[in-house]
Amino acid sequence: MVRSGVQPDDITFGAVLHACSSLAVLGHGKMVHGCILHYGFHAYVFIGNSLVNTYAKCGDLLQEGSEESRVVFETMGSVYGISPEMDHVACMVDMLGRGGYLAEAKELIDKYSGVGSAQMSLCEALFGAYFAQGNVGVGRNLGESLMILEPHKETSYVLLSNLYCASGQWKEAEMVRKMMVDQGVKKIPGCIWIEVRNKVTAFAAGKHSNPYTNEQCNIISLILK
Template sequence: MPQRNVVKRNVVSWTSMVVAYTRACRLDEACRVFDNMPVKSTVSWTALITGFARNGRCGEALDVFKQMLEDGVRPSALTFVSVLGACAEVALLGRGKQVHGQVIRGGVSGNLFNVYVCNALIDMYGKCGDMRSAENLFEMAPVRDVVTWNTLITVFAQNGHGEDSLAVFRRMIEAKVEPNHVTFLGVLSGCSHAGLDNEGLELVDLMERKYGVKPKADHYALLIDLLGRKNRLKEAMSLIEKVPNEIMNHIAVWGAVLGACRVHGKLDLARKAAETLFELEPQNSARYVMLANIYAASGRWGDAKRIRTVMNERCLKKEPAYSWIELRDARHEFVAKDKFHPNIVEICEVNSKLVLHLKDAGYQPYTDYPFLPDHDDGFYFS
């Protein structure tokens, strides 16, 4: 067998091992295999980048891509798709623009791959909030498949432009492109954020009857969220009673009900929704926290403390949220009470000034928080 064929087979085998480890979420082992590869192909690099990105370690995916370029390996279309996806997930617009430039300079062969890369670019710009660039790319796309349309519909919805999302959907239908379940998830989300309740109801009615797309639990959850935002909770509950059991007992559906109860202070229904969720996902602390917040907002401090007691008994802890900012193509994350950031002193000084400016502007901080210890003065919630 020629030596070149042996090397090629070895590269394929090593790359298959990298893929297998990343799919099993064993990324350290995937890296060890990758580092020990005698020869690395573009596919090998792409496999590791994709593995990091799919496992939520987007920063490391971008680091591997940087090393790939430094080693003189030319990326493929699939490499760019994975890298752009990583930029989108952590909203690194500056880095995403750099990758866009590399796509243009390097070129990508094949119309099919061009569609994939174009879709990834639209998604990246949209998730980073640059809707003008996302829309421009869509309009310039030489080929548009259903994913192209779905991507623009979805990013419009994610950025709160529900009417634009609905308008793109209508253009899609006029262009004779068959919508699928992802299409309706995007446009229903857009309707929800824009308060287009009647349009949302009409879409769900037409999904199966006109377009042959059977609504799933996620579609009903979005519709319930939409009705809940408009304080049409009675209609939402009537809808739940009519759907099949596998949808009625779905986490997303009752999560939407609980969220609507939080907005409108519906205590009895909130308790029912929360108890259902406690049975469906007993280890999800966020549901307990939301019910406690609903009680606290209504002045039911005893009930709020009772929920906290239940959480302690079940060894559940509130997962801390975080905020982030992109600076010089790097993403900086911040968690409440975090003191390990290298610039923590400067950050605290700026934060104190911002709080003073907010108070001067009339902002009233919310301190009646059931999960805030008594000694944690100086923490504010909005």
């Protein structure tokens, strides 16, 4: 487009960022980010959301900027007249919680609390924050509540079990895993992907179909020695 003399607009950049996030190609995403700054589209809310989505899905989360995120969230309504949806609120809850602002995250849930899946998504985000902060006491209560409300969903079982393991409560963790089995709930295997030389390779827990598995194991063994 650029070589043909056609200037990209916000819709163009949004589409390209969506492709970058879907393929988890961080290098390309950063280049597109640079173009966005060059063309002056960085102030567009749609583009900002797409950039956050791209960096998050590429595993390059920002560790700072909580205050800036608060401002962006607040200006959605006060400046742009956009009512935040549950996904926006859940992102804020997760960010505040992981940043250590657990009380503020809880207040946000109380303010935007709804019913059904919307309420559950907010509670799950808060539970993830408690897990990140290692808050066993409150995290346990919230996790047990989620298990009762959604007994056939794996998220609460896995997070609660991991929370117990992280705090050395192995017996409690085993009890949660047993409850998960008794309910017939199965954990979806963890998966991660990485881009090397413009090619995306996926790795799933428990699978050894990757042709470079042996070389990877050998390198890890050398590193651990």
